[in-house]
Amino acid sequence: MRVVTWNVNSLRARLERVEEWVAEVQPDVLCMQETKLADDAFPALTFEAMGYECAHYGQGQWNGVAILSKVGLDDVVANFAGDIEPDPDARILTATCGGVRISCCYVPNGRSLDDDHYTYKLSWLDRLLAHLEHESDPGDDVIVTGDFNIAPTDADVYDIRKFANATHVSAPERDRLQTLCDWGLVDLFRHQHPDADKVYSWWDYRGGDFHQGRGLRIDLVLGSASLVDRVEWAVVDRNARKGKQPSDHAPVIVDLA
DNA sequence: ATGGTAGCATCGCTA
Numbered sequence: 001m002r003v004v005t006w007n008v009n010s011l012r013a014r015l016e017r018v019e020e021w022v023a024e025v026q027p028d029v030l031c032m033q034e035t036k037l038a039d040d041a042f043p044a045l046t047f048e049a050m051g052y053e054c055a056h057y058g059q060g061q062w063n064g065v066a067i068l069s070k071v072g073l074d075d076v077v078a079n080f081a082g083d084i085e086p087d088p089d090a091r092i093l094t095a096t097c098g099g100v101r102i103s104c105c106y107v108p109n110g111r112s113l114d115d116d117h118y119t120y121k122l123s124w125l126d127r128l129l130a131h132l133e134h135e136s137d138p139g140d141d142v143i144v145t146g147d148f149n150i151a152p153t154d155a156d157v158y159d160i161r162k163f164a165n166a167t168h169v170s171a172p173e174r175d176r177l178q179t180l181c182d183w184g185l186v187d188l189f190r191h192q193h194p195d196a197d198k199v200y201s202w203w204d205y206r207g208g209d210f211h212q213g214r215g216l217r218i219d220l221v222l223g224s225a226s227l228v229d230r231v232e233w234a235v236v237d238r239n240a241r242k243g244k245q246p247s248d249h250a251p252v253i254v255d256l257a
Numbered sequence: 258a259t260g261g262t263a264g265c266a267t268c269g270c271t272a
Contacts (some may be wrong), residue, residue, distance in 0.1 A: 010263095010264055204272090205261085
């Protein structure tokens, strides 16, 4: 089962590229973030014609998440589950695909450490843990994936000196990511490539950052222990960041046996 | 210290 996460940065602006990439790579499950579409603007027919069932949770203009699946798409939950304080933004969508409970997440950016949006980011991560506890047990087949806007370690940052007192690398947000892992999730790319260096999933559009190798690995596929031994390979398709009108994120692919 | 680019409901905000 091929699972992909990709922050597409506007599905309206990216549809042609996404279609071509999906036709080539044939994911079984594709989790997208930042569709920036209202639900009634989501191009479901396009993807259904390619063999996918679709779930989209959007609001238009900003945010928006989707799960596409060829291996079933059941028990869809938009936003946080149960009685968790709902997120006013469309940032999390959960469904069962191929026997795996999958949450597709667009974690708030945080902006800066002194911004209210950073407090919101930390609260959001606390609620993601509560959501996970509500939806699954650590012994289940579980994936939590998406744009975390957190680089797990300094090895996931092109130059940590550039990120002093910045979001994406701060201890409180990394601690919360670790708490998710303590619950029973593993960063499947890092598990497969423990010594990988200079592998990133996002590059700023500005300043030629992509071509200069100035990126962050912030798009993650976290899997439960039951899935770790099923990983056959894991890769960031940086080719998808090249060419005309790319997203600023590259897709991350994980193949499970 | 700033700006650089891209996308949006665009002339300001978000990333």
